[in-house]
Every structure is written in C-alpha cells, then in structure tokens.
Amino acid sequence: MTEEFASRVSITSKSGLNAIYPSHDPEMISFTGGFPDASLFPTKELGDSFQNVISGKQTPFQYQIGEESEPLRNQISQLLAADGTQVDASKIMVTQGAQQGLDLVAKLLINKGDGLVVEGPTYIGALAAFDAYEPTYYTVGMEEDGMNLVDLKKILIQQHVKLIYTIPDFQNPTGTVMSLAKRKQLVELANRYDVLLLEDAPYRWLRYEGESLPTLKSLDTQDRVIQLGSFSKILAPALRLGWLTAGNDLFERLQELKGGSDLETSSLMIQTVDYYLTHYDLNEHLGKLQKSYQVKRNAMMNAMERYLPDFAHYTKPQGGFFTWLTVPEDLDLEKVQNNQLKPSFHVMMIPSTNLFPDKTHRNGARISFSNVTLSQIDLGIQRLSNGLSSGYQKRSV
Ligand SMILES: Cc1ncc(COP(=O)(O)O)c(C=O)c1O
Structure with missing residues (x-):
C-alpha cells in the first residue's frame, strides 16, 4: 500500500522532540529532558x-x-x-x-x-x-x-x-x-x-x-x-x-x-x-521541591563557573529546570554533540537547532539540571567543558 501522509507529517517528524528522551548509553550523563527529579514525586x-x-x-x-x-x-x-x-x-x-x-x-x-x-x-x-x-x-x-x-x-x-x-x-x-x-x-x-x-x-x-x-x-x-x-x-x-x-x-x-x-x-x-x-499540603510539597532544585541549580552554576571555557556563556536561572549555554557563532553545537560530546565524552544536552522554527541557530544549547544528581552535574559539566574545548579547536577542520 502506498502511504500518503498529510503534509503536516513531514513537518512534525522533523521536530527533534525525541532528543529529550533518555539515552541508552550507561555511561551517559544527560542534561537533555525537562524531567522532574523522580525522588521528589509525592x-x-x-x-x-x-x-x-x-x-x-x-x-x-x-x-x-x-x-x-x-x-x-x-x-x-x-x-x-x-x-x-x-x-x-x-x-x-x-x-x-x-x-x-x-x-x-x-x-x-x-x-x-x-x-x-x-x-x-x-x-x-x-x-x-x-x-x-x-x-x-x-x-x-x-x-x-x-x-x-x-x-x-x-x-x-x-x-x-x-x-x-x-x-x-x-x-x-x-x-x-x-x-x-x-x-x-x-x-x-x-x-x-x-x-x-x-x-x-x-x-x-x-x-x-x-x-x-x-x-x-x-x-x-x-x-x-x-x-x-x-x-x-x-x-x-x-x-x-x-x-x-x-x-x-x-x-x-x-x-x-x-x-x-x-x-x-x-x-x-x-x-x-x-x-x-x-x-495534603501542596505548598509544603512545593517548598521541598524548591529547596531541592535550588541545590541542583547552585551545583550547576558552580560547576559551570569552575569548568566551562571562557568562550562559553550561560544564564543564571532563578527557578525552573534550565540554563542556556551560548558559544561563539562558528561552533555548531549539534555537530559537536554528535561527533564529540556523545560518543567520546558521554554527555548530552539539547542543541539549539530544533529550538528555533527555522532551525538555523547552531551555537546554543539547553542544559537541564532537574533530573541529574549533584555528582553527575559536576562530572557532566567537566566532560562538557572538555568536549567543548576539543570541539572549539576542531571547529574549522
Ligand atoms: C514550557 C512547557 N510547556 C509545556 C510543557 C508540557 O508539559 P505537560 O507535561 O504539562 O504536558 C512543557 C514540558 O516540558 C514545557 O516545558
């Protein structure tokens, strides 16, 4: 049977939404999904x-x-x-x-x-x-x-x-x-x-x-x-x-x-x-979440300040699950992720490409701190920094 999908299918299948789901690499530290910390579920x-x-x-x-x-x-x-x-x-x-x-x-x-x-x-x-x-x-x-x-x-x-x-x-x-x-x-x-x-x-x-x-x-x-x-x-x-x-x-x-x-x-x-x-008391529960995610946010900010190369910039969120990484325009983070970060450094984030409708923005990435442990944050940002530095050197190759 010839399948004749509606025109919307070809557009939506390029969304890149599957990038937010976990990786099967056991060594991977993933900063991808906006997943809550499962240990905090009531x-x-x-x-x-x-x-x-x-x-x-x-x-x-x-x-x-x-x-x-x-x-x-x-x-x-x-x-x-x-x-x-x-x-x-x-x-x-x-x-x-x-x-x-x-x-x-x-x-x-x-x-x-x-x-x-x-x-x-x-x-x-x-x-x-x-x-x-x-x-x-x-x-x-x-x-x-x-x-x-x-x-x-x-x-x-x-x-x-x-x-x-x-x-x-x-x-x-x-x-x-x-x-x-x-x-x-x-x-x-x-x-x-x-x-x-x-x-x-x-x-x-x-x-x-x-x-x-x-x-x-x-x-x-x-x-x-x-x-x-x-x-x-x-x-x-x-x-x-x-x-x-x-x-x-x-x-x-x-x-x-x-x-x-x-x-x-x-x-x-x-x-x-x-x-x-x-x-139950939702506000009490929210208080617990806020405290716990604040610790993770702080750990993320400390690790980024400590390890990220000077050419990388990041936002300092007052809440939520994410920080946004920006690197120089000639560094394509999707390529760096596919060629270096994922296979060699075992760390992942969401590159900016699919986060803009025109998919041409290449030098940003979303990093989520909600569903990783404090030690994964520290180790993952060290790996990311090493991977970015090696990607930066290889960018014009
Ligand atoms: C900004 C934003 N809107 C909507 C959603 C969808 O959330 P829900 O699980 O409520 O469908 C998400 C989930 O990550 C989100 O980040």
Whole structure:
C-alpha cells in the first residue's frame, strides 16, 4: 500500500522532540529532558489518593463526560487566586498536560500561513504542536529579561499576527524571567495590535530566589490571554494533568475541540489530584521541591563557573529546570554533540537547532539540571567543558 501522509507529517517528524528522551548509553550523563527529579514525586501521598478514589462509593472507571472536573477546577481556581490570578472555575479546563493546551490553542487559531510569534529559542514541544498547523512563524529573540519587545513591535506593525506564544517564568529553554515592565508592555502591545497571547507557565511555582511577578493573565483586561498550567513539574508528569484558562468565546470553542480530540481527560487522574490537593499540603510539597532544585541549580552554576571555557556563556536561572549555554557563532553545537560530546565524552544536552522554527541557530544549547544528581552535574559539566574545548579547536577542520 502506498502511504500518503498529510503534509503536516513531514513537518512534525522533523521536530527533534525525541532528543529529550533518555539515552541508552550507561555511561551517559544527560542534561537533555525537562524531567522532574523522580525522588521528589509525592509517591506515598499520590498512592494513598489513588487508593481512596478507587475504593470510593462511585466507580472512577466510567466515562464522566462533563461531570468529573468541577472540584479540581475549583481547587485550581484557588491556587491561581493565591498566586494573584483571578479566574472563575468555570473558565478553567483540565487538559492532558499543558501540551494538550498548546495543541488545542493552535488548532483553534492557526490556519496554514497564519502569523504566530514565538520566542527564539522556545520550547521544542510547542514547536512540535504548532508545526502541524503550518503557521508562518515570526521569531523574537530572548534577552535577559524576556523577549525583545522592540523587535516584537516591528513584527506587529508589519505583519498580521494572530497569536504570541511566551513562557514568562523560567523560560524553556533559557531559564529567564520576563520583567514586570515587559509583562505590562507585552499586554499593551497585544491590546494595541489586537493579538492573542498564549502564556505557558508550567515552571512558575518553582522559584528558588527573588520575587514572583504577576502573570500576564492577571494583567489582562481584555480577555486576550490564554494561560496554561501543569501538574507535571510540581506533582508528576505521568498524571498527564494540566489546565487551560481563557475568556468566554475562546473557552467554549476550545472545549468543543477538546471533545473531538479525547472526549475527556482521565477522571481517575482528575479525582486523584483533587483528593491529593484536599488532603495534603501542596505548598509544603512545593517548598521541598524548591529547596531541592535550588541545590541542583547552585551545583550547576558552580560547576559551570569552575569548568566551562571562557568562550562559553550561560544564564543564571532563578527557578525552573534550565540554563542556556551560548558559544561563539562558528561552533555548531549539534555537530559537536554528535561527533564529540556523545560518543567520546558521554554527555548530552539539547542543541539549539530544533529550538528555533527555522532551525538555523547552531551555537546554543539547553542544559537541564532537574533530573541529574549533584555528582553527575559536576562530572557532566567537566566532560562538557572538555568536549567543548576539543570541539572549539576542531571547529574549522
Ligand atoms: C514550557 C512547557 N510547556 C509545556 C510543557 C508540557 O508539559 P505537560 O507535561 O504539562 O504536558 C512543557 C514540558 O516540558 C514545557 O516545558
């Protein structure tokens, strides 16, 4: 049989998303995936929550269409309110991870060729989701305090843009936080140029130092911000639970699209997380995560300062899972990784190539510190430094 795949397949299969999954080399130290530290999962508490849901009066194994999520939506609404974002529970949709939110929003808004602004670099999985809808991408560079709004404004003046995708808190992959001034300006620009904003915030509650800044959603007065959240990084990714909030019209359409995509999010998971949030203290758990990831972040910063060659620069994240490495433009980190780092130095990261829509950016890489031990951080950065130095010498060969 001749297989005639839709045109989107050839685009999405080039996303490079498989690069975030673990390597089979037993010696490998991998700084690739944005995986949480498995030793920090609240395993006992989640197990207890599952047990209680399963042995409850009503079976959790039936379809629950429309009925299942209200208690959890109320809980999410309270968590958001405690963080300064007021959203009515009726405008919260429980999704299968934030990833489903990315897909649904693109499905809702993007026809082939429609203008979509992304940060450069951005989350690889967002590009994988968006690619399927064949947008025209406009990439806005990242600065220490978030995306370059001067460049964004030029794009908004010259092009028709439907949606701006941003990760304001501990951006994936750079680890940077958008400043308050930029948050305000971005919402103003969206108002002025009549564009929707997609705020993706899965790392927001993993801050290790400094003051939390208001969400774009909380600064929005025109229902322009669709916000995504997730339990993946703060409880466990295998729950596949996240949430989406949006204004009236968008929300209803998104709900219809979600039905066509999966009928409903697993009510077993929804009830379990609702039980967990009712009976355990999420803030206490977040406190543990913050302390533990802060130690890893510090170890990463110390190792980078100690071992990295002078030509390498890196960001100093105040939260989240990532730091961003930049080397001189003539050093292609994908080549260095494939030819030297992986086979000879047994260390991996995510080179920048697939983190930009046009895939031409070569001299950056995302380094994740969340799912490695302190000794792996130290040894891995020594290996990386040796590999980079040898790659730097060989760059023109
Ligand atoms: C910025 C960003 N958005 C969304 C996701 C998807 O997360 P989830 O597991 O909630 O689908 C991730 C996961 O790494 C992410 O980093």
